[in-house]
Amino acid sequence: LFFILLIRGESHFAAYYSIFLVPFLIFYLSHNRDILKNKLFRRYSLLALVLGILFTLWFYLPLIKVSVSEDNYLNPGIEQTTNYSPDLLSIITPTDLHAFWSEYFAPTRALFTGNGTTYSNYLGLTALILFVFSFFYAKRAQLKEIYIWSLSAIGFFVLSLGPFLHYLGTVEPKIPLPYLFLYQYVPFFENIRAVGRLWVIALLCFCVAIAFGIKFLFDHLSKKSISGQVLVLAVVILLISLEYLAIPLPFSSLDYPPFYDRIKEKQGDFKVADIPASTNYIADAKAKYYASIYQKELISGLDPARNIPGKWDLQKTTPVLSEILYTLPKGKETPTDIISHDHSNLANKIFAYFDIPYIIIQKEFVGNKQDYILPDNFDKLKNFIAENFTIENKYEDEYLIAYKLKEVPPTDFLYLTIGDNWEELNTANKTRRTKNEASLKVYNQYSTIKNIYLSLQVKSPKDSYRTVSFYFKNGLLGNYFVFEKPTTIRILVPNVPVGESDITIKVTNYSKSNSYQYQSATFSNIEYEVIEEPKETKDFNWLDDSSNEAIINLPPDYSYYFQDAQIKEKKEINNHPLISLEDFVIENEEGNYMLLNTLPLINELFDADEEKYSKLETYRDIRGINYYLDNIANIIANKNIGYIYIDRDSLNEEEKEKLSQYLNNYILSLETIEGDQFMIYKIHSAEKNNSVPFVISSGWDILENKAGISKRRKINDKALLYLYAQNETNINLRFNARTCADTITNGSVEINGELDNTFTLESTDYKEIAFTTTHPIKIGLNQLTISIQDNQSQTGGDTKSCPIWVSDVSIYATE
Structure with missing residues (x-):
């Protein structure tokens, strides 16, 4: 019955109790073998085992399904499990609730990782000494039963320390502990984050063992007076009480702001946005308590330990709502994501659509503390509400600010949100990368179909090209070539139906041979505009149909x-x-x-x-x-x-x-x-000529574009030009160049890696370098390299390297 209650109450303790039962039953049955011969015992034991397994499977089946799935959000990862594991010294470090020693041990506690709930496995020196006496009593009384409790206490304490040893907050170098075996090899234990809860089992064992330690003291003093034994007991109780003294014990008040009674009196089912309940754990807990009073649904909130995929997608992706609940309380700039919105047009309509008539800000959580709303951010939040919402009533007291929004029809608006298969937002530059087929969700709350113009920027990873394809209602909207520089794309999305629909984005490698593979690209600056009809002119009389220009x-x-x-x-x-x-x-x-x-x-x-x-x-x-x-x-x-x-x-x-x-x-x-x-x-006309175009590649300094001077670039070592030729031919190369004062600089020109010509510069005056190459360029891409060979001073001897400046380059194919 106790085990069933544990299963029903807390999964962690059920798992820990199961571990405790193994050594306990082995010890008990090995010392009471006759009981195994009892058919009634075997029958009831088997029945209890079967019922326990069935009840466990029935109760934990949803969690088991999540745990074995690919999207196992229960697994916090080895980093979190390690972070929330207790420190070795926490067993003798009083908690912050201690009446006398809290501040004295505060520097030690500050070194511990995790938080106060994960390093509260405090035993105390008195209890630890009494625990040592239990071994003396076991040896003296020759009771092996004592060892099962004492060794279990030590074993579960070591297990409660987590997968790696912590000493004064230091984990490196990582020293593996026994819990690492459970984490890696026992099913479902990888899903446990707060390993310190094993301390409950350890404390149970410590208490039993300590009782035998006290019995040892009594027996040791058996030849003395009863008053002496009473004195020893009183001293033990006093010392243990002193080490565990927590006065005054803090309590959370059940009082609540009187404004919530007003909400309770309102008829109907609606939702309340309570801030900062989506960014502060304590605020979330209080908001849930207040919601139980006014009996309305709370739209804000957070997951206390595990981030359940999709649970808060509505709040995090819906414009205005995400700014109110997440962006502004944390002091981040709007827009929240890569999509920009017209907040003033959407604010009241979106909140009316989701039936959220009240916005409440808890003043208690405004201040310069972790996860609180900083005073400057508090002002920005209030300004955002005032500028974008139409407020019917505003209420303010010492506890909160409450906004009653003006009721508007929840229609005649449209907005976009991030859909599926996007990587996490890069908050530094407000960009997102796609994963396979990504999507943008369109929510049309007009009464009729609408058309939207979509504008966005896309870029490919460095040194790569992508084809980005957009689809709507299974129809192609267009294929777009993008490269590593952000490319602005504008798309007409026609006939958007009422309700929810998806714009699908497919990113593939660029290929001229139709050999495509899904790739990723980086998106940013998404904007959208609702239009009645697409602008189109069907008069093409400016086109000359006699040509195909x-x-x-x-x-x-x-x-x-x-x-x-x-x-x-x-x-x-x-x-x-x-x-x-x-x-x-x-x-x-x-x-x-x-x-x-x-x-x-x-x-x-x-x-x-x-x-x-x-x-x-x-x-x-x-x-x-x-x-x-x-x-x-x-x-x-x-x-x-x-x-x-x-x-x-x-x-x-x-x-x-x-x-x-x-x-x-x-x-x-x-x-x-x-x-x-x-x-x-x-x-009307453009005649072909024998110029060979080039593109500037690596090795060139930034362009110098001073008034009255030819545009020039500096070469410090060597610089590359890529030539694109229609025919195989020699070229006439011409450019102006100069070097430093009082310096002789020798340079060379290579064609596709072959030395072709050399030149010499002697002063800061520009000199024209012109020659016909001895090596021909080939059809397609060619590499032309201008290099600095060495420098000499005009008075003789080598000097430090001096760059050259190049301008007015021209390249023509020979006649």
């Missing part, structure tokens, strides 16, 4: 046309190809991909976000101006680009003006076609 869409990945082409998986409009960064990915001889995103025109238009259109002039970099113009003409001619389409709503007036100036300065024969929703730049 390509179109550049600006900003990249932004327009109804672009997405429509993505959905059709053709990447074209009326047989006119759409140019994207993906068209400038090439494959090298090793089968690896390289993105030529810093080519002229491509860098300016595709790799610049809206805010950078005002800095387009810097993208010429160290290229000579005529060579730069030839590069642009070559790219336009080779890709047969005839149109540059700009969505008017995507850029402000200043950005559009800067972009227009750039295009007119660097692209010849432009015609402007303007519509209500777009601007079109028609390119």
Whole structure:
């Protein structure tokens, strides 16, 4: 019966009691073997065993299912189990409740890991000495029964110390203890976090053994007077009482703020948001107690020991609710996650939808203590509520602040939340990585279907490329090429039904051979906007149907046309190809991909976000101006680009003006076609030339862009350029360079690792370096390396290394 009550009451003690029964029964049966011959004993013992197993399985079946599942949230991990294990010295260290010695031992307790509930296995010196006397009594009285209690006390004390020895809070080097065997090899023991609770069994054994220790003292004093024995007993009781003295014993008051009586009087079932019950354990316990008084559901709260997957997803992912319960009480900045929301539009509607008319802030938990709301954060929380909610009534007393929200219809709003298969939020930069197929959940609480524009940033891991595909209602919304620099993607999600739906995100490696594998990418800055109808212009009369000239869409990945082409998986409009960064990915001889995103025109238009259109002039970099113009003409001619389409709503007036100036300065024969929703730049001609474009790679210092001076970069050792050639040919290389004053610097140029030419610089005046290479470049990618060989002072002798500065680079194929 006692065992059944333990199973019903506390799983930890049931497990510990089961361990205690093993040595106890072995000892008892080995010394009472005749009882095994009793059929009635065997019958009832077997019946008790079967009933115990069945009752255990029946009662713990839900926990057993969780424990053997892949998502075993019961397992806290070896780190937590170790952290919450008692210290070796805790057996003689009084708790913080002691009337006299609490402060004296406070520095020692401060060294212990875990918390006060996990290192409270205090025995005391008096009890420990009496425990030692129990061995003397066992030897003198020749009672083996005493040893089972004494040795069990020692054994369970050692087990209560956890998997590794703690001494004054130090765990390193890790010294394994017997509990590690239970943790690793006995089923379900890996799910126990508070190992110190084994002390209850140890204390039971200590108490029995200590009683025999007292009996030893009495027997030792048997020849003395009764008054002497009474004196010894009184001294023992006094010493033990003194060591365990906890006066005054703290109690939690059952008083509660009178405002909760008002909530209790309110009719109907609704929920209450109590702050900071989702971030503070004590506040959570009090909020649950208060909820038992006013008898309404508590929307806030936390898991005291185990984080149950999905239990608090609603609170943590729902906009406004997550800010109120988690973000602001902890002093974190909004938005809470990678999705931004219009809080003022959503606040009352979301709380009305989830039937939360009251927000309560407990003043008791405002202060400069751990897990409390700091005073500055308290002000931010109150300001957030005042700025985003419409308040019907506000109540404040010495205990709390209560807000009664104005009732609004729980309709006519839409919001997004994080869905499945995302890694944990990177709080430092507000990003998340995907795992396999991730999703965004859309909650449409309008009465009709809606359309939304979704804007987000995606980037791939370093030195890799990804294809990011978006699906809605099993239909493709588009495939997008992304690389290691954040790429802004804008998507129209049409016909979002009323209720809950999912936008599915699939991330695969970029491949031209259709060999795809699921990969991850990093997402951030997700924004959304509800629109009535997608903006679309079906008048394509600006397109010349007699040609198949390509179109550049600006900003990249932004327009109804672009997405429509993505959905059709053709990447074209009326047989006119759409140019994207993906068209400038090439494959090298090793089968690896390289993105030529810093080519002229491509860098300016595709790799610049809206805010950078005002800095387009810097993208010429160290290229000579005529060579730069030839590069642009070559790219336009080779890709047969005839149109540059700009969505008017995507850029402000200043950005559009800067972009227009750039295009007119660097692209010849432009015609402007303007519509209500777009601007079109028609390119009438672009002739091919023999310029060989390059992209800047490693070894170059930052660009120096001073007024009146050619753009230049410094080389400290060697620097690389990647050339992209259409034909195998020798090249004419030309650049300006200088070195330090009073220094002679020798340099060299290599083509694909082969030394090709050398040059010498002698002063701070720029010198033109020009030659025709002796080694031809091949079709595709080529590596050109400019290196510094050595330096000499003009008065003779070696000098310290001096860099060189390079500008006005031009590379042309030989005629």
